Amino acid sequence: MPSPPKLQTSYDAPPPVVPSDSAHSTGHDSALDVSSEPPHVGAGPAATALELDDAAADDAYSTTDSGYDADSLIGDDTQSLTSYITNYVYENGRQYHSYRAGSYWGPNDDHANELQDLAHHMYLITLNGRLHLAPIESTAKILDAGTGTGIWAIDMADKYPAAHVTGVDLSAIQPAFVPPNCTFEIDDVTLPWTYPADHFDFIHVRELFGCIPDWDAFLAECFAHTAPGGWIEVVEHSVEPVSRDETVGPGHFFAEWGRTVVSCGEAFGKTFLIWREAKERLLKAGYVDVAEVRYEWPMNGWSKEPRMKELGKWNQLRLHDGIEGFMLRLLTGPGGKSYESAQVFLAQMRHALRDTSSHGYLPGTVVYGRKPTL
Ligand SMILES: C[S@@+](CC[C@H](N)C(=O)[O-])C[C@H]1O[C@@H](n2cnc3c(N)ncnc32)[C@H](O)[C@@H]1O
DSSP states (O other), X not given: OOOOOOOOOOXXXXXXXXXXXXXXXXXXXXXXXXXXXXXXXXXXXXXXXXXXXXXXXXXXXXXXOGGGXXXXXXXXXXXXXXXXXXXXXXXXXXXXOOTTTTSOOSOOSHHXXXXXXXXXXXXXXXXXXXXXXXXXXXXXXXXXXXXXXSHHHHHHHHHOTTSEEXXXXXXXXXXXXXXXXXXXXXXXXXXXXXXXXXXXXXXXXXXOTTTOSOHHHHHHHHHHTEEEEEEEEEEEEOSSOBXXXXXXXXXXXXXXXXXXXXXXXXXXXXOSOHHHHXXXXXXXXXXXXXXXXXXEEESSXXXXXHHHHHHHHHHHHHHHHHHHHHHHHHHHTTTXXXXXXXXXXXXXXXXXXXXXXXXXXXXXXXXXXXXXXX
């Protein structure tokens, strides 16, 4: 499998982030300086399920690889992964994961994966080249829950050679050749975790909207497996475009789009509203020093502000090319639409995305918090 396209990983302009909790979000700037503690060696007993590290690279997708027979870290059924991994499911011309089939709305084909990597590029612009805001140590044991193509996990492993990064996903879409301190596993993060308690110094969650049936239960697992003093970061955006002026009112197609995505998520049993609930839910899970940083992604290049214009153009491309993958399964499943009417709906959205007289944007949040020390 080819490596995902490597997009820009640094960006010099200041970030378009809007601290909503200045007491925390500004106070942690210095924490981005990593320490010089000795390297952490490996992921300990955790890294056994499906490893795509150097040792496994030659035969990463072989169904005879003994790695497939190892015990799972999180769930209880990785013994059966051999057939699940590559027997992908095909629906309406798109390829979907087969392990825990039907539980995730997005395809895992090359087209969808390229758009995930485009979103990673947008997050780097948004965070001024940073991969995270939580003030972690350079030797951290890191978990990327729902890692996707693994692009964030790989960048983190490159940035912190003394850390160890574990990426977990339903799909084996990660590249075979990765930094030695990066491990990928195929598992379902909504199953009870079997990692050791208090294990991870940093848990990263990005774009698991519409993926988690019970966020309180999921965050309770995160909390139980965060080391005392360790951090969690949840990065999510809204699916409901809004505007500060009247150009995106209740009658605008963007509003219908937003209502439809949210209602499909509710019918699917997995909310898309986590972006605005994350701070409260982290506090409820027991995290402290919880900070929320807000950002905005314009729907196209309507903004006069250069960085927002750039973000808007990327977002327009991401959505224009990505909405079939984002929504086809949801629209034709819980949304109850035929394939044909779903395609009409998607075409209406593409049309709306081209109109720069509408000043729509998607709000988003980066929320991070610390597990108290004992
Ligand atoms: C929108 S993508 C985001 C990928 C990555 N976090 C990023 O920001 O680049 C969501 C990913 O979560 C994975 N996912 C969804 N539900 C999951 C679950 N229950 N367990 C593990 N991974 C899951 C999907 O397979 C997909 O790769």
